[in-house]
Amino acid sequence: MRRRTFVGAVGSGAALGLAGCLTQDGDESDDSNGDPEPEEPNLEGTLEVVTYESMIDGDNPAGPWLKEAFEEAYPDAELEWVQLPDQGVGHYINQAQGGQNIDADVYFGLNIDDLVSVDDNLEEGGLFRGLNADRIDRSSRIRDGLDMGDPHDRVLAYDTGYISLVFDETEVDDPETFEDLTEPAYEDALIAQNAQTSDPGQAFLLWTIDAFGEDGYLDYWRDLRENGVRALEDWSESYYGAYMNEERPMVVSYSTDQVFASAEGNDLSRHQIGFLNDQGYANPEGMAIFEDADSVDLAYEFLDFVLSNDAQAEIAERNVQFPAVEDEHVDLDDEFDQYAHVPPEAVTVGYDDLRGNLDEWVDDWAREFASQ
Template structure:
């Protein structure tokens, strides 16, 4: 059996979105083409032979101890006639949303790593319940073990959470102290100190933007971002580039990341002083990551098997340890070592699907229009 993790990296652009031969079939119907118990029945003999292609983000497949190779190994042990191939689009799920808008071919089966905001974007830009199929939960053992508070609230039943975390600020306390509020980040103490991520191409980057909006309102939040940019925030296109690149290289003493980063630091033997967690206003942005199956998946049976495999206790433990996030299922609690070091905010905040529907796209467009050029000039 092979043990070579295959990863494909792909870009995004208008040319690639429309310059393909295959197209999705819509036929003017407002209902998704498949999904649900009636539209996605379990076959008498599921086909578990073939190559399952999974779209995910870079840190899932690369870095000191990524989760993808271990998930691949255990899945292929359980399904010896299957191979996994990981696909990392440079622009995240935006790559597939763009292709969906142009009705272009999508040649992956599973989407692994998206948020409730992504679901709202799909419905705003492609159509209600599109891109990912409504899941038949009868085909996935273990969904009853998912913690209730992690529900992604998708009205079309396309998503299951596989882990959760809290976006926060991680800082080097040998160089500066923790900000007590968002206003503190605008002061001279934090000038040219903060690393963040682009909200269009990064999950924690989008969460940080939404956090600033939740703290105030959209208009006030963008005024706040004007001041944050003026105070020297540097924005990277991905969490990996901001955290594993710039922050770990010591380029700046603070980064938008996760409150579980001290677990990573302890496991890798890094100095804990450089991995302290700050919760401005005692808040952290609660962020569950979801998984689903694309409408046009070539390997739906393998895709369902993979989603079930991810919810298994052993897989949940591996994801918690390697992805450094909290497990999604009730019977896979974090290890004592994890619980001792990981932080949780006193006041978790988040934004619901209903709040994001019809507004997230406008916020992202507004943010990009205002700040992309000034940030490129840094």
């Protein structure tokens, strides 16, 4: 595998570079594989959008704002949120394998790993439609590197986060490298997540694969285990449970943690951000239109709407993630600018490296470490 695929090598506080997932100049994409633009698009009816629970429920989620604003912009349309089943994208993979029609129009919350699962289990390029860039004017504003590597142009990023460490500086020093976490100073310090059941848990696992290679990552995890790493089932259990209850001084989380902590009035000494090897693992979230979508025209309008200035700002601040589009288009609160940290170097394991490998890597890890 290639040891590293760069999402963007950026300076402290900088943004990812310019460009888009899909181009409109005809140089990098072939719109002949996408949906032709109709002369009179049908912008009436119900748009069913599948997404994860925290997008539509909880403390100040982005979903209700998006619904109200979209319906105001398209008064003959109704946006209906559909909560993602427990199986995630696997639910829709199973439906497609069984020949069932998928009722939803848009999937909102895809990551690279989901896309790989689709193509590893279905005919490559399946489940979602190839997108026509000419129908999504704002797609050209998406940051360089957030295309998720999809060779079939099915997905557009709408935000991105960086997996990092969050630690209590009154108890431990900022670890500079992955190897530091195996030293006695960090014995019984780290809380991680199960890579089988948690997005940040899987992202952290892939980060270690990026750092040590597919032949070395399990040895590294054995060293972590010897030093007392604890892998809990999901992010909520590890962060809101163990970490916020001060069971341990360090947790795998997001580099925007201080935004949330500051808003809650928490002591920021326990919410310091650690970038191992001066890196953060980029984890963009994307949106795609199902092949079986009934409201295709409305779906295209929704994708374009999500990339608008106001929508990008609301999603970033309510999701506590970074916008997908360039900074000059999005006006964020001062607190976000102050407390949201961008790693000096952003890395990810790309689509091509994940294809045919992801399930095996996770399964091999789980056999030894899932119950830690």
